Amino acid sequence: MAEPHVSAVFQYSGNTAELKLVGDLQISTVPKLWNSTLLELNLRNPIRLVIDASQLESCDASGIALLQQWKLLQENKEAEFMLRGLKEEFTYLYDLSTSVQIREKWEEKSFFSELIDKPTAEIGKKFVDSVSNTHSFIAFIGELTYAIGHSILNPRSVRWKDAFSSAEKTGVNAWIIIALIGFLLGLIMSFQSAIPMRKFGAEIFVANLVGLSLFRELGPLMTAFILAGRSGSAYAAELGTMKVSEEVDALTTMGLSPVQFLVIPRIIASTLMTPLLTMVFNLLGLVGGALVLISFGYPLVTFTNQIVSAVSAIDLIGGLVKSVVFGLVVGSIGCYEGLRTTTGAGAVGESTTKAVVGGIIYVAVLDGVFSVAYFYLGI
C-alpha cells in the first residue's frame, strides 16, 4: 500500500490566493502543512482564499481541522474563504466541524482578568472547600465520639475479630521497620553527639541524651510518623476502595454504622499498637546508642546505669501517653479520609495522600501542644 502524500501549491492573482490540494489530507500528512500554510497566509494576507479540494483522494478529521483552521484565519481577518470541490464523502466531517465552532484560540484574555480573577476565584473556592471540610470533620469527630462511647458501654458491639486482624497488620507486621529505624536513629544520634562530647570527656552523657530524647520525644513522634505513612494510608485506601465499590453504602442500608463497623476496629488497633511500637522503637534506639558507647570503650553496665539515672518512669509514661493519642489521631485521619473518598480513578490515591499528610501534620501539632502542657505540668 502506497504511503499517503499530499501536495499543497499556492497560486496568487492579485489579492486572491488559490491553494490546490492533491493527494491525501490525513493525520500523517497534515502536520507538515499546518505551520507552513498558516505562516504563508499570515504573511501574504490574501483578501480571498480559495481552496481547491477536488483532487483530494482522502481526508480524515485532521485534514478537516486544517481546512477549518484556514477558514477561521480568514474569518478573523474579515477576509473571504471559499472551499471548492470537496467530495461528498468528506462533507459529513466538514459539516460536523463547522457545527463544533473553534473559537477559543483566537480569544484574547485580558491581563487584569488573568491577574485578578483567577487567583480570586481560587481563594474563594479554597475557602468554601475548607469550610465544607471543617464541617464534615466536626461531624466525623461527633460520630466517632459517639461510637467510642457506645463501644465502651457495649464492648460486644465492637467487631473484635476485625480489630485484632487490623492490630496484626498495624502492629505485628510493622515492628521490623519500627525496630530498624529506631536502631539506626539511636546509633546515628549517639555517634554524632559522642564525637564532639568526647572533646570535653563527656561522652558518657550521650546515654542521657539518647535516653531522654527517645523516651520523651523521638520515640512517640517517629513511630507515629511511620504509622501515618504505613497504616494511616492503608486505612484510607481500604475504606476508600470500599466506598468506591459501594460497600459503605451497603452497610448503611443494612442499618449498620460505617463508623462503628469499620472505623472503631481500626482505631482500637492503631491506639493499642502505637504505644507498643513506641516501646520497640525506644528499646532498639537504646541498643543503637549502647553499641556506639561500647565501641568507645564503655561497658554496657555503665551505659545502663546512666540511662536508669537519667530517665525516670514519668518520662516513659509521658511518651507513651503521647503515643496513645498519636495512634488515635493517625487512625482517625486515615479512616476519615477513606470515608470521604469520592468517585473516579484517582480518588483513592488522593485520600491516601491526604491521610498521610494530615496524619503527620496533626501529630506534629499535637506534639507541640504536649510539650507546652508537659512544661506547665512540670513533667
Next chain:
Amino acid sequence: MKKNKSQEKIQESNHSEFGEPIIQVRNLTSGYGNVVIMDNISFDVRKGEIFGILGGSGSGKSTILKNLIGLNPPLAGKIFIDNENLWEANPKERLKILNKFGVMYQQSALFGSMTLIENVRLPLEEFTKLPLDAMNTIARMKLKMVGLDNFADHMPSELSGGMKKRAAIARAMAMDPGILFLDEPSAGLDPITSVELDHLIIRLSRSLGVTFVIVTHELASIFTIADRVIVLDKETKGIIADGSPEDLKDHSNIDFVVRFFNRIPTEKNELDKKSKKSRMGAK
C-alpha cells in the same frame, strides 16, 4: 409528534393480582444541593410486584433509588415503606424500616474481606441473637436459593460478575425482607447470565412473594421480568408513563416512551446519512 409531556395524564395502574401498596412515594422532589432532578413525583409499589424504574441516562433513577433506600435524603416529599415514613423516623424506627428491605448494588458491594457465607451471615449476626449454627444454616439456605451453596467459603474476588450479583441477592435476602431493591442488576453481564438472573428474580418473586424494585435501562430484562414500570423524564423532571412494559411499548402516545421502548434514536439528521460515505472516504 412530541406531545407536551407535562400535560400527559399518568396512567393509573390496575394490577388487581397484587396486594396493597408497600411503598408509597408522595410529592417527592429529588436532587443534590440546589439541583432538582425530579420534581414533585408520586407513585406506589404494590406488594409482590416486580416494579421497574426506567429512564434515560441522567434522568434521576439512581438518585430516586438512593432516596428510597435511605442513603440520601430527598429535597422534599415523603417515602412510606410499609406505611412507615422512612425519612421522619427516629433512629430506632429507622433501623426497623431498613430491615424491611434488602439492596443489591450495581457493583454487588460484597465485603471483600469476608467469604460468601460470612457476607450473608453478617446482617443476622448484627440484628439477631441466633446461635452461630442457625445463622450458618440460614446463610447456606440463602446461598442455595441463588445456586451458590457450593461457593459458601469462597471469597468474592474468586467469583464471576454474575455470581457476585447472585451472592449480593442472597445477602440482601438474609433477613427475609419483603422488598428487594436492585440497582442495574444486568449491567456488565453477558446475555445468558443476565437471563439467568432474570429467572432468579421471577422465581424469588413468585415463590416468596418478595416485592422487587429494579432500576435499570436494560429493556430485554424489563420485558422479561417487570410487572409494571414508571418512566422518568429529565426534561419535565417527572414521571411520564406508568404501566406494564408491553402496554407502554405498543400503546403509549408519548413520543419519548415510544422511542425508549422501541429503541428509536432522538434525531436522524442529514449528517448521520452521510456518515457511512465519509468513513469509507477517510480510508
